[in-house]
Amino acid sequence: MSGQLGKPMLRKEDPALLSGRGRYADDLPVAVGTLHAHVIRSPHAHAAIVRIDAAAALAHDGVWAVITGEDVRKLSDPFLAPVKAPVRQWSLAVERVRYVGEPVVLVVAESRYVAEDAAELVQIDYEPLAAVIDPVAACQADAPILHPEAGTNEVSVRDFSYGDPQGAFARADRRIAMTVPFHRLSFTPIECYVVVAAHNAAEGSYDALANFQGPFSMHPVMARALRVPGPKLRLRIPPDSGGSFGIKLSVFPFVVLMALAAKITGRPVKWVEDRIEHLLAASSGPNRVTRIEAAVNNNGRVLALKLDQLEDYGAFLRAPMPGPLYRMHGAVTGAYDIAHVEVKNRVVLTNKMPASLIRGFGGPQLYLALERLMHRIAVELKLDPLDVMRRNLVPAQKFPYHAAAGALYDSGDYARAVEKTIGDGRLADLKRRRDAARQAGRLYGIGFAAVVEPAMSNMGYLSTLMTAAAREKAGPKSGAVSMATVNIDPLGAVTVTADVTVQGQSHETVLAQIVAQELGLKPDDIEVVLEMDTAKDQWSIAAGTYSSRFASGTAVAAHIAAVQMRDKLKTIAAKQLNVLPGDVELAGGKIRSRSNPDNALPFGRVAGTSHWSPMLLPESMAPALSETGVWSPQELEAPSRDDRINTSLTYGFIFDMCGIEIDPVTYQVRVDRYVSMHDAGRIMNPTIAEGQIRGAFAQGIAAALYEEFSYNEEGAFLSGTFADYLVPTVSEIPEVEILHMESPSPFTPLGAKGLAEGNCMSTPACIANAIADALAVRDVVLPATPRRIHELMQHNEK
Amino acid sequence: MRRVNKNERVRIALALNGRKLAAAAEPRTLLSDFIRQNLGSTGTHVGCEHGICGACTVLIDGVAARSCLTLAVQAEGREVKTVESLAAPDGTLNPLQAAFRANHALQCGFCTPGILMSFTDYLARNPHPSSAEIREVLSGHLCRCTGYAGIVKAVEEVASSAPAKAGKGDHASEAKHGGRGV
Ligand code: FES
Numbered sequence A: 001m002s003g004q005l006g007k008p009m010l011r012k013e014d015p016a017l018l019s020g021r022g023r024y025a026d027d028l029p030v031a032v033g034t035l036h037a038h039v040i041r042s043p044h045a046h047a048a049i050v051r052i053d054a055a056a057a058l059a060h061d062g063v064w065a066v067i068t069g070e071d072v073r074k075l076s077d078p079f080l081a082p083v084k085a086p087v088r089q090w091s092l093a094v095e096r097v098r099y100v101g102e103p104v105v106l107v108v109a110e111s112r113y114v115a116e117d118a119a120e121l122v123q124i125d126y127e128p129l130a131a132v133i134d135p136v137a138a139c140q141a142d143a144p145i146l147h148p149e150a151g152t153n154e155v156s157v158r159d160f161s162y163g164d165p166q167g168a169f170a171r172a173d174r175r176i177a178m179t180v181p182f183h184r185l186s187f188t189p190i191e192c193y194v195v196v197a198a199h200n201a202a203e204g205s206y207d208a209l210a211n212f213q214g215p216f217s218m219h220p221v222m223a224r225a226l227r228v229p230g231p232k233l234r235l236r237i238p239p240d241s242g243g244s245f246g247i248k249l250s251v252f253p254f255v256v257l258m259a260l261a262a263k264i265t266g267r268p269v270k271w272v273e274d275r276i277e278h279l280l281a282a283s284s285g286p287n288r289v290t291r292i293e294a295a296v297n298n299n300g301r302v303l304a305l306k307l308d309q310l311e312d313y314g315a316f317l318r319a320p321m322p323g324p325l326y327r328m329h330g331a332v333t334g335a336y337d338i339a340h341v342e343v344k345n346r347v348v349l350t351n352k353m354p355a356s357l358i359r360g361f362g363g364p365q366l367y368l369a370l371e372r373l374m375h376r377i378a379v380e381l382k383l384d385p386l387d388v389m390r391r392n393l394v395p396a397q398k399f400p401y402h403a404a405a406g407a408l409y410d411s412g413d414y415a416r417a418v419e420k421t422i423g424d425g426r427l428a429d430l431k432r433r434r435d436a437a438r439q440a441g442r443l444y445g446i447g448f449a450a451v452v453e454p455a456m457s458n459m460g461y462l463s464t465l466m467t468a469a470a471r472e473k474a475g476p477k478s479g480a481v482s483m484a485t486v487n488i489d490p491l492g493a494v495t496v497t498a499d500v501t502v503q504g505q506s507h508e509t510v511l512a513q514i515v516a517q518e519l520g521l522k523p524d525d526i527e528v529v530l531e532m533d534t535a536k537d538q539w540s541i542a543a544g545t546y547s548s549r550f551a552s553g554t555a556v557a558a559h560i561a562a563v564q565m566r567d568k569l570k571t572i573a574a575k576q577l578n579v580l581p582g583d584v585e586l587a588g589g590k591i592r593s594r595s596n597p598d599n600a601l602p603f604g605r606v607a608g609t610s611h612w613s614p615m616l617l618p619e620s621m622a623p624a625l626s627e628t629g630v631w632s633p634q635e636l637e638a639p640s641r642d643d644r645i646n647t648s649l650t651y652g653f654i655f656d657m658c659g660i661e662i663d664p665v666t667y668q669v670r671v672d673r674y675v676s677m678h679d680a681g682r683i684m685n686p687t688i689a690e691g692q693i694r695g696a697f698a699q700g701i702a703a704a705l706y707e708e709f710s711y712n713e714e715g716a717f718l719s720g721t722f723a724d725y726l727v728p729t730v731s732e733i734p735e736v737e738i739l740h741m742e743s744p745s746p747f748t749p750l751g752a753k754g755l756a757e758g759n760c761m762s763t764p765a766c767i768a769n770a771i772a773d774a775l776a777v778r779d780v781v782l783p784a785t786p787r788r789i790h791e792l793m794q795h796n797e798k
Numbered sequence B: 001m002r003r004v005n006k007n008e009r010v011r012i013a014l015a016l017n018g019r020k021l022a023a024a025a026e027p028r029t030l031l032s033d034f035i036r037q038n039l040g041s042t043g044t045h046v047g048c049e050h051g052i053c054g055a056c057t058v059l060i061d062g063v064a065a066r067s068c069l070t071l072a073v074q075a076e077g078r079e080v081k082t083v084e085s086l087a088a089p090d091g092t093l094n095p096l097q098a099a100f101r102a103n104h105a106l107q108c109g110f111c112t113p114g115i116l117m118s119f120t121d122y123l124a125r126n127p128h129p130s131s132a133e134i135r136e137v138l139s140g141h142l143c144r145c146t147g148y149a150g151i152v153k154a155v156e157e158v159a160s161s162a163p164a165k166a167g168k169g170d171h172a173s174e175a176k177h178g179g180r181g182v
């Protein structure tokens, strides 16, 4: 198969992964003498730690250390937090526990089995405190306070206003409002967390291996907690990682914890999280309650929006939270041309596991509210929902489009995407199915969702949570840097390294395609090495794999590096071929004269020149051994004085349409037909694009119908195994018809946008709209489990 | 039946991918841990240790089993096959592996070894399964990356190209055309 960009290609990563030759964190060799750790976790949602008695455990054969929060407090600092409120967290609970599953004690022993045995001998006395689980209740004056120093659970509140929302609300024919909750869930990678850490007492340095995913803005957070300068914390990421979906950011407290354990024991310490721990306390997306209101004219045109977003981060707010609340901020108006917006962002803490990154990252919460509202507007105004959406879409001629809150949408034609989706009889077919079902007395609904999918985050977006004055004092934050390097070995073999972590997104394949294309080689000729080492690799705080930064970020950096290398090789070859550099081309493994292709040298011969005879290089030319491409797009400016922020570099578009039917006996929602249109700019590899979309779609279905972390009112966790927390199997994932269109981004040389998160954002909203249509109800709570559907139907009958 | 003291390490011998191996382990050691940590074959993965995800699936005497629900001592003297046994010694992928590659049936690859072993067993017993049968077997596994479509296609492809057996051939072509096309 051809390896050119835009073509499918067999993945380079597959032979190893298919033969059991992957190199995941738990597969790698560890130093002789490595100890193993087991975490003892809190059984209480909220309690004071009264006493910890480790004597019996310490006396157990093979036990090296029993580490408590007091030890950790002595040896490390609390994690840096993005809000000023005093919410201090260490890698073990100090003085009190604030959620079920919170790490309280670390037992370190010669084997994991021994550590677990000894853990049973540790005595911990707690004094239970009242817990608060519901985010709205947590804001009330009489709510138990998680962090007494903060004096409140509502640790950050910001008000934003763009345009003239008050005037628009006064002017509009109608106001239509609804309250939309979004639940807690995780996409539970099949591989759990793994950390191996060592301490070098002579150098005062740490060396840690973890299946961390980035962003590497967390590296200074870890180093600061360990009280060392950055270079004294060497963080290495293995070549393979068993999925992440945002979740593996939150391995970072355990990097610090194992580093401390290594310091305390003088031995390397390894910890492998188990599934029960992972479900209980690894990470979750934040739950949110959005009150959303539109100022709307009777024809369905929305003049202004008001959002009150109350986001629940669980027991602690830690970097880079509250990202989900701000990542979409510039694009809070979604796919619609709405000039006047008012936003209130509130962050609340409750007695649940801390929330963090998750695929979709703020998009699912926003779009569920926004798209449910658009649907509701149609119902209340007795209009067709599709007409209401179309009336408000950003018109094609307005691109690049400045959204009210600051996003600069690069390109698109939303109306045409909608037409293409409903065309070819697709909508007619859905309507036929609905009519037939309804005539037969069955419950059938149609849903739509329009979503703008951001990619490559502006690292400065989180500073929007500070006031303009505070930002000025702290120094502006902006931009996002991507880096990739092309290296040439003595025989002209090419290797590529890049600032991403591997979790299955096929970066190895696509980077090989990008570089091969510029160097006139085959992708199989390119070795791509993506394990990361902060001591030796190129990285910035933006490094890692998250927020769909690859296509608009690192891929571009690799392209830049390859072009730099290509141009140098052209200059070198020109001298050797005795032609002008402009007449040189790289093709088919040769470097040759364009006008006289017989005048050619093998690629390796020219490429090796810089190793063997740098004296042969054209005068004043630096050897062509290693070229690093650095991509730092200008569009990612710091938030403006009036709080406008271009939160991301590129903005793709998705339009989803589905028909669902509800089983009157089992109350199950069955997806009858699902169509998903994607405009992700230029597609670099169609096979991989489709894989990413299908993966996100499955997770969107999971969020819509199955997965939820649930707690009872006292804070007990009810989703502790895969038997309680329902990850869809193949039987639960419906067929999806994927359509594409390509509006290349003018802001990146490759024109590619992100596409791997979109259906996590659009699918829950689309399904919720279809359920609302099927049952003619106003409020649909996700996941729409049979129990919830049953409640809705009973409610309907009343 | 062999009797062992629960606190003593015992010698456990078995054939792993055709090679006779032995190591000392505690009687409570899971087969998954034994294969990975004692015998050093890390191709078999552990995703839940409670029998749901299927990542740890291996063949014991040719039959697919969850190695996280099996004690190493239970495999004493038996033939265990893992994902490392599938490709030819020179690395050439077998038809099932190749079909996974051709159909983008894996992303992170963490679930893949278990799924390959389940279908290695299943296709040996039923070389021409219907699409529904493939889904049935696959529903014993969790994959978080792919949405499963590529995996189903890969197995369908292998099933349809396996040598025909009288009376079973039709299933394969049904499988090919089952479901709505994309
Ligand atoms: S690890 Fe055995 S089934 Fe999940």
Ligand code: FES
Pocket (backbone or CB within 6 Å): A190, A242, A243, A504, B105, B106, B107, B108, B109, B110, B111, B112, B142, B143, B144, B145, B146
């Ligand atoms: S490929 Fe990642 S879990 Fe299946």
